[in-house]
């Protein structure tokens with residue numbers, strides 16, 4: 001274990017992503033993400049954020065950054081520390097700084113370019129234990145409802161909840177945390193809020209299984225779009241593949257070594273080869289999450305298995321690791337089925353099947369038929385029924401969880 005830790009501490013700078021995180025944490029690629037269409041803008045509607053450069057990690061470091069911090073023993077040290085004094089918004093350095101997901105969820109997704117306000121919103125989320133992704137997705141939903149007249153000044157008690165209004169965002173965060181007024185409606189997320197609001201609001205709730213999207217565009221990363229729709233936990237960007245890593249040969253392909261071929265595949269590809277890769281990376285993520293390793297540290301599957309062997313003495317293999325990841329995915333599937341979810345819940349919002357009006361993805365949408373086929377292929381590769389997505393008895397037996405048959409198919 002010490003050898004592995006020493007190796008990573010010596011070599012992490014050779015991995016461009018980890019080296020970049022050491023310097024700036026996440027969020028260094030707001031402009032480049034905007035240029036390829038990955039950055040979500042105004043509730044995933046607009047496709048291009050003209051102020052992306054104003055909320056980049058280097059601007060944040062130069063304006064308000066005071067240090068980089070680390071989780072225990074990690075040399076990558078990706079965590080930003082910010083401090084704001086004598087600004088419109090004050091932020092205490094003890095409450096951390098915004099990472100990429102927060103810069104996007106409380107920035108471009110809301111049409112907000114005010115870094116100081118984003119830092120303050122991030123601090124409020126730390127203090128109130130609010131997830132910044134779900135919070136940003138829910139406020140973006142509310143802002144679009146407000147723009148369309150589905151919510152009015154009467155509903156918001158006078159808060160001008162339009163896109164770009166940073167003060168309104170901060171007021172609404174307080175109301176959500178205190179469950180007061182409009183905050184009480186929004187506190188359970190966009191899906192629950194849409195059900196209470198009605199009047200067509202559901203169309204504007206960008207969520208799967210009640211979880212708002214990570215800040216990565218599924219019209220660009222279509223394999224991620226597949227996993228957003230199928231993952232048991234909803235639209236989680238950490239549940240699997242980010243297609244843009246696997247478009248060309250090089251170090252970005254490293255995570256798929258020992259999972260499948262090293263053939264590059266386009267980001268919008270939804271062929272069987274891509275679905276197989278998406279599935280395998282989902283299983284790998286499940287295994288890594290079970291180890292409680294950080295996804296930013298570029299461990300290979302082999303290294304993670306070696307860690308497990310070293311720490312437990314188990315004679316574990318790569319095959320068993322992926323089988324364990326498969327068992328996690330299948331048990332989570334069974335859990336959802338028992339709770340009443342069906343294949344119909346494996347569905348992206350309609351918005352992603354239409355192109356954005358501006359930006360790099362102008363004219364690009366997910367083909368609904370291709371996504372439907374990919375979903376069916378995913379089910380088949382997982383040993384689930386191709387139509388219902390229910391794990392087959394044979395698969396449950398193979399995974400050593402035959403007892404779950406009764407849970408998967410309630411009497």
Ligand code: SF4
Pocket residue numbers: 021069070071074075076077078079294295296297
């Ligand atoms: S463990 Fe992960 S999140 Fe923590 S400092 Fe290291 S890279 Fe960053």
